[in-house]
Amino acid sequence: MQLDVFLKQVSLNHALNVLIWHLAQAGIEIAELVRQGALQGVTEKTASTNVQGETQMQLDIRSHELALAQLRASAVVAAVLSEEAESPVLFETVDAPFLVSMDPLDGSSNLAINGVVGSIFSVLPNTGIATQGEQAFLQPGQLQRAAAYIMYGPATLLVLTLGQGTHVFTLNHDSQAFELTQQNLAVAEETSEFAINASNQRYWQPAVQRYVNECLQGADGLRGRDYNMRWCASMVMDVHRILTRGGVFLYPRDSKQPARAGRLRLLYEANPMSLLVTQAGGASIEGLDDILALQPTACHQRVPVLMGSTQEIRRLREYHQQAQA
Known part of the structure; x- marks a missing residue:
């Protein structure tokens, strides 16, 4: 089952479904950059640092830009908070229903050793970014409408929750679509x-x-x-x-x-x-x-x-x- 079909079956919120689809598209684009690595010149460090004081990789910046472009194109996001930007990025659609917080490229230090990296996304309701400014992002995590990460490894995986279980989708490189491969993951209660x-x-x-x-x-x-x-x-x-x-x-x-x-x-x-x-x-x-x-x-x-x-x-x-x- 492809992601868009799954979303239509489990969520009646069309705007949220549109947002998740655009997050998936950002993941597909970032996955291609990760796959090309040094051939695309994205594994090198830059002379800049992010708001955390951490040295940025080229792929940190490119991932941030790609995700922003997809979220803006969705027309259902009012603003984005990113690890790679000091302040939230406001879109023209300030009255859109959602806010997104993101780490566009988690684990980027692993790029130098061809290790696994990923992108993390949190979706919140827009409670009034136009009047509240960045305070609108300061909501407890229990108010999230959705959360996801995309893992760029031997396979590209989208792991998603809409508050109704956690599910795994695998990118089919032939069709360029995410397909459901695991539904309702369950963390083992005990561990070693x-x-x-x-x-x-x-x-x-x-x-x-x-x-x-x-x-x-x-x-x-x-x-x-x-x-x-x-x-x-x-x-x-x-x-x-x-x-x-x-x-x-x-x-x-x-x-x-x-x-x-x-x-x-x-x-x-x-x-x-x-x-x-x-x-x-x-x-x-x-x-x-x-x-x-x-x-x-x-x-x-x-x-x-x-x-x-x-x-x-x-x-x-x-x-x-x-x-x-």
């Missing part, structure tokens, strides 16, 4: 796998130190089974593995840069990925509170993220509660 950047271990809070130490003790420790650790330096790839075979993805609060509560951006990384994981039966917290319940305070706000299998996230929440008691 975790993803974390272990190089930051000395900066972690006690609750995360405790959890990871128990995992590393394996069958000889409290947990009574061996664990595997994975880390791809791409949120899209690490979260996709959790959706596919269970596990937890951990980017916790740490003391390495005390001014930052976490590393991942709430509006265009943590919120859309949390909606995708929870719609697949998983859980997502910042330590104590559910990610989707957080009230954003800034467009590029960063938060800690712990997401994945429900039993493991429950344990991590309990460890945080005990550490604060």
Whole structure:
């Protein structure tokens, strides 16, 4: 079943269906640039940095431009918040029904090693961007109308939720269309796998130190089974593995840069990925509170993220509660 047919069957909101179709088209265009790589000159670093102070790759900028063009062409988007722009980009259609937050190219440092990268999108209702300005984007993640990521790997995958389960579509390169290949993903409640950047271990809070130490003790420790650790330096790839075979993805609060509560951006990384994981039966917290319940305070706000299998996230929440008691 192709994406457009699926959308007509599950959603009665024509404008939302149009928006998702244009997101998919942006993904098809970005996938071709990723596939060409150095042949298109998009794997080189630029002399510029984004609002986060991170060095931009050529493909970061091209992906941002391609996604903006598709979202503008949809005529159902009023404004876009992007990791690659300091302020939201307002379209002429300021009264259109939706706002989109996006990370146009997640994991771009992987381009140098031909690793997996992706694009992340969050769709919110437009509550009045014309009068509220960027404040209109500061909505809790539970108000998202849709969330998606597109993963550029051996196959190009669109992983989508409209609030009715999480589904996977695979790009058919012959027809240039996304086709439904997995419906209603379910995150395994238990897991023997975790993803974390272990190089930051000395900066972690006690609750995360405790959890990871128990995992590393394996069958000889409290947990009574061996664990595997994975880390791809791409949120899209690490979260996709959790959706596919269970596990937890951990980017916790740490003391390495005390001014930052976490590393991942709430509006265009943590919120859309949390909606995708929870719609697949998983859980997502910042330590104590559910990610989707957080009230954003800034467009590029960063938060800690712990997401994945429900039993493991429950344990991590309990460890945080005990550490604060």
